[in-house]
Amino acid sequence: MTQGKLCNKRPVNTEEELHSLLADKGGKSYYEEMQDLDVDASEIASILEKTLKSRMRTWLEICTHCGLCADSCFFFLANNRDPEQVPSFKIQSTLGKLYRRKGGVDNEFMRMAMDTAWSKCTCCNRCGLYCPFGIDMGVMFSYLRGICFSQGFVPWELKIGSGMHRIYRAQMDITTEDWVDTCRWMVEEHEDEWPGLTIPIDKPDVDIMYTVNAREPKHYPEDLAEAAILFHIAGENWTVPSIGWEETSLAMFAGDWEGARLQVESVYEAMRRLNPGRMVVTECGHAYRATVIEGPYWAGLASGKTPVETFHYVEWVVEALRNGKLKIDPSRKIKEPVTYQDSCNYVRNGGLGDIAREIMGYIAEDFREMSPCREHNFCCGGGGGLNGIGRYRRERNIGLKVKRDQILATGAKLVITPCHNCWDAVRDLEEVYRIGIRWSFLKPILLSMVEIPHHLLPKE
Amino acid sequence: MYDILIGPMAWVSFGVLMMGLVIRILRYIRGLDWKLDRVAYTKNISFGVKGALRSVVLWLFPFGTRSWRDHPVFTVLVFLFHIGLLTVPVFLTAHNILLKEKWGFSLWTLSENAADGIVLLVITTGLLLVLRRVALPEVRKITDANDLTVMLLAITPFVTGYLAHHQASTYGFWLYAHIISGEILLMAIPFTKLSHFALFFMSRVQLGMDFGIKRGGMKGKGMAW
Numbered sequence: 277m278t279q280g281k282l283c284n285k286r287p288v289n290t291e292e293e294l295h296s297l298l299a300d301k302g303g304k305s306y307y308e309e310m311q312d313l314d315v316d317a318s319e320i321a322s323i324l325e326k327t328l329k330s331r332m333r334t335w336l337e338i339c340t341h342c343g344l345c346a347d348s349c350f351f352f353l354a355n356n357r358d359p360e361q362v363p364s365f366k367i368q369s370t371l372g373k374l375y376r377r378k379g380g381v382d383n384e385f386m387r388m389a390m391d392t393a394w395s396k397c398t399c400c401n402r403c404g405l406y407c408p409f410g411i412d413m414g415v416m417f418s419y420l421r422g423i424c425f426s427q428g429f430v431p432w433e434l435k436i437g438s439g440m441h442r443i444y445r446a447q448m449d450i451t452t453e454d455w456v457d458t459c460r461w462m463v464e465e466h467e468d469e470w471p472g473l474t475i476p477i478d479k480p481d482v483d484i485m486y487t488v489n490a491r492e493p494k495h496y497p498e499d500l501a502e503a504a505i506l507f508h509i510a511g512e513n514w515t516v517p518s519i520g521w522e523e524t525s526l527a528m529f530a531g532d533w534e535g536a537r538l539q540v541e542s543v544y545e546a547m548r549r550l551n552p553g554r555m556v557v558t559e560c561g562h563a564y565r566a567t568v569i570e571g572p573y574w575a576g577l578a579s580g581k582t583p584v585e586t587f588h589y590v591e592w593v594v595e596a597l598r599n600g601k602l603k604i605d606p607s608r609k610i611k612e613p614v615t616y617q618d619s620c621n622y623v624r625n626g627g628l629g630d631i632a633r634e635i636m637g638y639i640a641e642d643f644r645e646m647s648p649c650r651e652h653n654f655c656c657g658g659g660g661g662l663n664g665i666g667r668y669r670r671e672r673n674i675g676l677k678v679k680r681d682q683i684l685a686t687g688a689k690l691v692i693t694p695c696h697n698c699w700d701a702v703r704d705l706e707e708v709y710r711i712g713i714r715w716s717f718l719k720p721i722l723l724s725m726v727e728i729p730h731h732l733l734p735k736e
Numbered sequence: 737m738y739d740i741l742i743g744p745m746a747w748v749s750f751g752v753l754m755m756g757l758v759i760r761i762l763r764y765i766r767g768l769d770w771k772l773d774r775v776a777y778t779k780n781i782s783f784g785v786k787g788a789l790r791s792v793v794l795w796l797f798p799f800g801t802r803s804w805r806d807h808p809v810f811t812v813l814v815f816l817f818h819i820g821l822l823t824v825p826v827f828l829t830a831h832n833i834l835l836k837e838k839w840g841f842s843l844w845t846l847s848e849n850a851a852d853g854i855v856l857l858v859i860t861t862g863l864l865l866v867l868r869r870v871a872l873p874e875v876r877k878i879t880d881a882n883d884l885t886v887m888l889l890a891i892t893p894f895v896t897g898y899l900a901h902h903q904a905s906t907y908g909f910w911l912y913a914h915i916i917s918g919e920i921l922l923m924a925i926p927f928t929k930l931s932h933f934a935l936f937f938m939s940r941v942q943l944g945m946d947f948g949i950k951r952g953g954m955k956g957k958g959m960a961w
Contacts, residue, residue: 327772329767329768329769329772329773330763330764330765330766330767330768331767331768331773331939331942333767334764334935334938334939335939337929337931338929338931338932338935338936338939339929340883340886340929340932341869341875341878341879341880341883342810342814342875343872343874343875343878344803344807344810346874346875347806347874348803352874357873357874359873359874359876359877359878360877362874362877362878364878365877365878368878401951404943405802405803405959405961406802406803406806407803408795408803408804408814408936409932409935409936409939409940410791410795410939410940410942410943410944411939412943412946569950569951570774573770573771573774573776574774576771578770578776578779579776579779580770580774580775580776580779580780580949580950581776591955623952624951624952625951625952626951626952626955626956627951627952627953627954627955627956627957628952628955628956629956630956630957648802650960651959651960652802652960
């Protein structure tokens with residue numbers, strides 16, 4: 277069995293392995309080793325036998341190749357209607373072949389399958405809405421990623437990402453100490469302006485346990501401060517857990533189902549330990565998808581639900597706006613044309629499209645829908661982990677054209693993006709295509725227009 | 737020969753069809769796995785049923801979903817083709833005479849002209865769907881011999897039936913060809929992509945339950961297919 281030193285079928289479980297991978301800039305040696313990586317056909321056959329059950333078998337068998345999925349896929353549209361980008365073709369030529377050959381494929385096939393699974397599909401699930409048989413190729417590509425991962429064929433960044441979750445229970449190397457320090461630091465930074473501001477840590481029996489995306493403490497700590505200030509203004513009784521605070525799952529993007537389970541269980545354990553009334557997840561789409569929608573199944577929770585009820589941040593915002601905990605100063609509403617990027621993960625796959633519109637009604641005077649929108653909106657272009665994979669930067673940038681054109685058609689120069697992946701993709705499309713737009717999470721927008729109760733203002 | 741074809745062979749054909757479909761449906765249901773599929777099928781069942789109904793019913797009507805509306809020509813072709821495929825065999829006068837003779841009952845029947853018209857519609861729409869496969873690069877790319885074979889299986893009984901009805905001089909030949917191709921079609925359904933005759937419903941119910949129970953159905957108004 278040829279297994280590389282860096283590229284191999286073993287998941288990353290130690291800091292030493294992680295550091296070796298990180299030291300391999302851009303994954304140069306990693307991808308070179310991948311060329312010689314052995315494929316264990318009997319192991320793939322065994323995985324297929326045990327896990328490819330009637331739902332996906334039926335999807336692969338009854339697809340009549342009608343092609344209705346073609347123009348549902350933004351990659352197909354962005355690549356000048358390239359027939360090789362038809363979702364049906366992409367899945368039949370990868371997972372379909374793998375299934376029909378009972379895992380009997382070679383290294384070259386697996387590298388092709390990896391490139392297809394990560395650079396030609398973001399698992400946005402839009403094709404599933406356009407297939408008369410309800411064949412959801414996003415689900416199948418996610419499954420294919422798991423098979424690729426089991427054989428070591430996974431993009432370098434996601435091998436690292438899954439290792440991060442396994443070691444730190446976060447997508448980045450943030451220890452409990454780092455996290456707690458960041459919370460304290462943000463309070464210190466803002467308590468003069470907001471007397472009484474706190475970020476309560478491990479407070480049991482509160483109304484809300486707030487959880488985040490590791491990028492926030494690592495790169496955008498102001499986001500954490502903004503969340504704290506908004507909870508403070510709204511008078512919420514809330515906390516963050518010292519362990520189990522990370523919602524995201526690069527392990528899910530990597531197809532590392534064991535890593536994904538370990539990650540969500542750390543959050544569920546925090547729920548059980550602190551017994552909050554509910555959990556609120558930051559403005560992240562895939563984090564919500566991983567921990568709230570898919571996570572309970574990885575953790576074997578037969579209810580299909582998280583141990584306590586969970587809200588996406590937009591649900592908390594709309595509730596606070598409805599019940600007056602947050603009041604918008606009408607004179608400070610957004611006057612310019614503004615549009616909203618529906619996240620695949622909490623709108624198409626989470627049913628929160630109406631809530632997004634309701635929020636825009638509170639905060640914007642000239643809200644313009646993208647076309648299509650809501651459940652039918654196109655992926656931002658960087659979902660499914662694609663934003664973070666250097667090997668597929670070119671493919672990602674081509675895919676961004678669809679979102680670029682959707683935004684341009686609205687005439688809006690401001691895009692509300694309450695999802696980290698969407699936020700990154702819109703930022704990057706501006707960097708690549710220079711169409712003169714701005715983008716923002718909801719938190720800074722809300723803070724710029726919310727009325728501050730007098731008792732919260734600093735005493736002069 | 738004729739008696740065998742419309743006697744024992746008809747029984748065999750219908751038997752294979754019915755048993756085959758029942759087995760496929762049961763195997764489909766047995767293969768569902770809440771943990772692997774990540775859908776709590778038996779929990780929150782009311783949301784599951786609602787999601788399943790929306791998922792099936794909206795797709796059964798032309799232009800009932802965005803996908804049908806976005807592809808109007810295809811939609812019209814597909815619905816005409818399928819309506820013809822299902823109505824003519826059941827409501828054809830000749831078939832109902834046989835039904836009366838064999839089982840003692842018959843159904844409402846189509847007039848001869850109507851049946852002729854629908855048969856021609858099935859053949860025409862079938863050929864246009866094949867033409868579409870050839871004409872559109874994105875469909876041509878994914879089309880394989882299997883797709884053409886099942887189309888051939890589906891329309892041959894209509895072509896042969898039409899010829900049997902209208903070619904008096906070669907009636908016998910076309911009648912045999914019609915019965916044999918019809919019985920082959922019935923028996924092929926469970927073993928080919930034609931199994932979507934039943935599995936369309938299973939697959940749509942499954943995805944409907946997926947969206948209804950897990951992916952937003954309990955928070956939103958239900959998937960806007």
